[in-house]
């Protein structure tokens with residue numbers, strides 16, 4: 001049992017978002033930090049630090065156009081030299097003036113064309129570097145009743161998704177992400193998992209749903225959505241983060257570590273933790289007031305801790321209690337696992353992997369933070385919209 005748990009923890013993979021390393025903030029203020037990357041290359045250097053001390057974060061998701069470069073194969077080679085690889089390509093059709101009334105659902109066909117062309121560009125970039133997943137999130141929606149036809153917007157969305165889907169290579173996937181609201185406040189065109197699921201179902205097997213943990217109404221039972229989509233083989237990926245109120249993008253496992261454990265329990269039950277199961281576990285976070293690299297390291301550790309606890313659930317005892325109607329017994333088995341301190345186990349797993357037991361201390365001791373502050377002077381820091 002213990003060796004199986006250790007092996008699963010060693011094999012776990014968590015993808016980092018390039019944008020977590022750039023400056024970010026709220027609509028009120030972005031607090032710039034010293035040493036922040038100025039180019040996609042520097043973001044990859046920082047992401048490589050997270051992998052170096054955790055050993056389980058070997059890929060970096062890109063956001064286009066924030067990470068636009070002339071030569072993606074060169075960027076991929078650079079990543080490889082730094083011990084990491086490029087991951088999911090994220091489309092961005094939410095920051096252009098043309099998209100005020102929507103991107104792929106815009107009433108203007110010329111704007112829809114421009115947006116869909118960007119999605120196709122993302123599929124092409126992914127193909128150039130041999131990346132499997134293209135992730136789509138749309139800010140599209142309306143602010144006022146009557147502003148546009150809810151139903152026509154679904155038709156336009158379906159059309160753009162179909163064209164993008166048709167461009168996918170055999171080994172590629174389209175990942176469709178939903179979000180309850182914001183920036184549109186009255187209707188959102190992909191507001192929930194049901195809408196994303198229905199579109200993916202029509203598209204076919206290469207289209208799957210992304211669950212961003214921050215994109216639900218307060219109190220939503222996310223593990224139910226996880227269990228349902230896993231059963232339908234339509235769960236493609238997670239965007240992990242934490243929320244207290246809305247799309248807060250705080251460190252995963254910080255607001256509600258118990259929820260993260262419950263999610264990982266469904267993953268373990270479905271044997272979907274291993275990379276071959278095809279679920280991409282990504283972070284989608286912004287670090288507005290805390291230093292970014294250690295915040296990413298902490299986030300990876302939080303996912304590892306929830307995963308370790310989920311792996312420790314005694315499934316035989318749980319099934320026996322469930323099947324005999326032992327409500328309290330079943331809950332006790334579940335809570336025993338959650339209440340286990342898995343930090344010593346994870347420290348041992350890291351040492352087995354040739355890493356230091358405490359990744360945060362190891363990073364702090366490396367001097368990297370001072371080095372980037374000294375070296376990265378001048379130039380334009382990366383951040384929202386950069």
Ligand code: RM4
Nearest residue numbers: 090137177212239247284
């Ligand atoms: C969106 C969504 C996407 C992410 C952007 C930055 O709210 O979560 O996944 O790419 O933000």
Ligand code: MN
Nearest residue numbers: 177212239284
């Ligand atoms: Mn997301």
